[in-house]
Amino acid sequence: MLPEQPLYDLWILGGGINGAAIAADAAGRGLSVFLSDKDDFAAHTSSASSKLIHGGLRYLEQGDFRLVREALNEREIMLQKAPHLVQPMQFVLPHAPHLRPAWLIRLGLFLYDHLGKHQTLPGSKTVNLQEATAGIPLKPAYHKGFMYSDCVTQDARLVVAYALEAEQHGAHLHNYTESHSIRRVDGVWEGTCVMRTGEQCQVRSRALINATGPWVRSVLEAVGGQSSAQVRWVKGSHFLLPKWYTGSHAYVLQHTDNRIIFVVPTDANCVLVGTTDVAYQGDLNHIEMDSHERDYLLMVLRTFFKKVPGPEHIRHHFSGVRALFDDATENPSKISREYHLVLEGAEGEAPLLSVFGGKMTTARMLAEHVLQLLRPYFPDMKAPWTHASPLPGGNFLGRTLQSLQKEVAAHYPFVPKACLTRWIHQYGMRVWDLLADIACMSDLGACLQGNLYEAEVNFLRHTEWAICWEDVLWRRTQLGVYFSRQEREQLMKIPF
Known part of the structure; x- marks a missing residue:
C-alpha cells in the first residue's frame, strides 16, 4: 500500500529532474514529502535532453548572463x-565567418571562461583546424576553430540519483501513479492517487508543487490555479549515429538560422546529434522526430563534415518537449531557458507553486529557489544544504572513476570489464551495493542481453523503482539504444 500519513508538507506532482531535485532538497531540510508521477521518473523531457551539464554558450548572445552565470556555477557543483x-568534455566550434565574426566568438568564450566562480575545467582556446586532429573530419573550408570545456551527463540517471537522495531523507516517491481530484479543502490540499495496480489512497498536503513539465499549464488549471502564466512547447529531437571521427571531443555546429547543433560522443562507437528546437502542438505522450528534423540535422552535419553516415545508419532517435515560459519570443530557439516559479494562494489558503521552464544543469538551484519561496509557510525548514552534499553514488572520497574501477575489479575480477565500466559510470560508489551478494560469476545470474545480467535487473527493481523492461532499457541503464530491435523484443518476452 501507499504510505499513509495524516498530512505531508509537500505534494510534488512530476518526477522529472525538477520534481526530483525539489523532493531531495525539501526532504533534506526536514519537510515530509510525497512525490507522484503518472509515468516513470524521467519518462519524458528529462530523458530526452542533449545530455549536457553546461553553461549554455549560445545564451550569452541572447543576453541571458544571469542564466549562464548560474549554470556555470552549477556545472562546477555537479562535477563534485x-x-x-557528470564528466568534462572538450567541445570544438568550427568558425564559419559568414555566421559570426571571430572576435565575437572569442568575446563570448572569454565571458564563458570567467562568468562562473572557481572554474576547474580548462579554459577556451583557438585551434588551427588545418593542423589539429579535430580538423581532420571537417571540410577544408574551415581553417579556424575554438575549443572550450563543458560537461556531459546521463540525464535519466541524474533524475534517479535525486530521487534516491530524496528517499534517503524520508521522502515517499511513486512512479506510475495517477493523481485525481486535487483541490483545496479546509486549508490543505487533498487528492486521490491511483497506482498502476489500481490501488488507491488519499493524499493530503500543506503545499502543492506543480513540476509536471509540458503539462504544467493543464495541471495548474485542473487544480484551480488562477495564474495567467502561459507555456510554450518546444520540441527537441536527436539521433544516434555510428562515430565517424577519431577523438573523444564533441563538436558545436552553427547554422544560418542561428540554431546550434551538438555532436557528442556517447561512447567509443556512437555520437548523439541534436537538437532541433521547433514549436510543437501535438500529443505530449507520443512525440517523434519527423523527417524534416532528421533531414535538417543531416544537412547541418554535411555542411561541416567531409563525410557523414546517411539516414540508414541512424541507430536510434528520440524527441522531447520543453515547457518554456512564454515570453512572446517568436523564434522557438531564442525563448529564454530561464525558469519561472509562480506561487499562488491567498491568505489562509494552501500554496500552489508551479514550475515553468528550467534546465537539467540548474535543477538543484531551482529547487533552492522553490524552497526559498515556500519558507514563509514552513518557517522551521532547515538551511540550504545540497550544494556540498554528493548525490547517492557520488561520494568518491578522493577516488577517480579509473581508481574506483581498479578497486572494484580487484575484489570482483570475474566481472566483465565492459560491464564494470558501465556500472561505475552509472552507479558510482553504489556499485558496491550492487555487488554486495556476488561471490562468483554465476551469482550475477543469466546474461539477458549484451552485458545486462539478472543481478543488475533485480538491483534496479528493488532499489530504483524499475517496474517494467522499458524502465530498465531506456532510463535506468539506457542500454535500449545499443540493443537491436530483435534483442529488445526477445527481452520483453521475459517476465519482469
Whole structure:
C-alpha cells in the first residue's frame, strides 16, 4: 500500500529532474514529502535532453548572463556532487565567418571562461583546424576553430540519483501513479492517487508543487490555479549515429538560422546529434522526430563534415518537449531557458507553486529557489544544504572513476570489464551495493542481453523503482539504444 500519513508538507506532482531535485532538497531540510508521477521518473523531457551539464554558450548572445552565470556555477557543483554521472568534455566550434565574426566568438568564450566562480575545467582556446586532429573530419573550408570545456551527463540517471537522495531523507516517491481530484479543502490540499495496480489512497498536503513539465499549464488549471502564466512547447529531437571521427571531443555546429547543433560522443562507437528546437502542438505522450528534423540535422552535419553516415545508419532517435515560459519570443530557439516559479494562494489558503521552464544543469538551484519561496509557510525548514552534499553514488572520497574501477575489479575480477565500466559510470560508489551478494560469476545470474545480467535487473527493481523492461532499457541503464530491435523484443518476452 501507499504510505499513509495524516498530512505531508509537500505534494510534488512530476518526477522529472525538477520534481526530483525539489523532493531531495525539501526532504533534506526536514519537510515530509510525497512525490507522484503518472509515468516513470524521467519518462519524458528529462530523458530526452542533449545530455549536457553546461553553461549554455549560445545564451550569452541572447543576453541571458544571469542564466549562464548560474549554470556555470552549477556545472562546477555537479562535477563534485556526481562525478560518475557528470564528466568534462572538450567541445570544438568550427568558425564559419559568414555566421559570426571571430572576435565575437572569442568575446563570448572569454565571458564563458570567467562568468562562473572557481572554474576547474580548462579554459577556451583557438585551434588551427588545418593542423589539429579535430580538423581532420571537417571540410577544408574551415581553417579556424575554438575549443572550450563543458560537461556531459546521463540525464535519466541524474533524475534517479535525486530521487534516491530524496528517499534517503524520508521522502515517499511513486512512479506510475495517477493523481485525481486535487483541490483545496479546509486549508490543505487533498487528492486521490491511483497506482498502476489500481490501488488507491488519499493524499493530503500543506503545499502543492506543480513540476509536471509540458503539462504544467493543464495541471495548474485542473487544480484551480488562477495564474495567467502561459507555456510554450518546444520540441527537441536527436539521433544516434555510428562515430565517424577519431577523438573523444564533441563538436558545436552553427547554422544560418542561428540554431546550434551538438555532436557528442556517447561512447567509443556512437555520437548523439541534436537538437532541433521547433514549436510543437501535438500529443505530449507520443512525440517523434519527423523527417524534416532528421533531414535538417543531416544537412547541418554535411555542411561541416567531409563525410557523414546517411539516414540508414541512424541507430536510434528520440524527441522531447520543453515547457518554456512564454515570453512572446517568436523564434522557438531564442525563448529564454530561464525558469519561472509562480506561487499562488491567498491568505489562509494552501500554496500552489508551479514550475515553468528550467534546465537539467540548474535543477538543484531551482529547487533552492522553490524552497526559498515556500519558507514563509514552513518557517522551521532547515538551511540550504545540497550544494556540498554528493548525490547517492557520488561520494568518491578522493577516488577517480579509473581508481574506483581498479578497486572494484580487484575484489570482483570475474566481472566483465565492459560491464564494470558501465556500472561505475552509472552507479558510482553504489556499485558496491550492487555487488554486495556476488561471490562468483554465476551469482550475477543469466546474461539477458549484451552485458545486462539478472543481478543488475533485480538491483534496479528493488532499489530504483524499475517496474517494467522499458524502465530498465531506456532510463535506468539506457542500454535500449545499443540493443537491436530483435534483442529488445526477445527481452520483453521475459517476465519482469
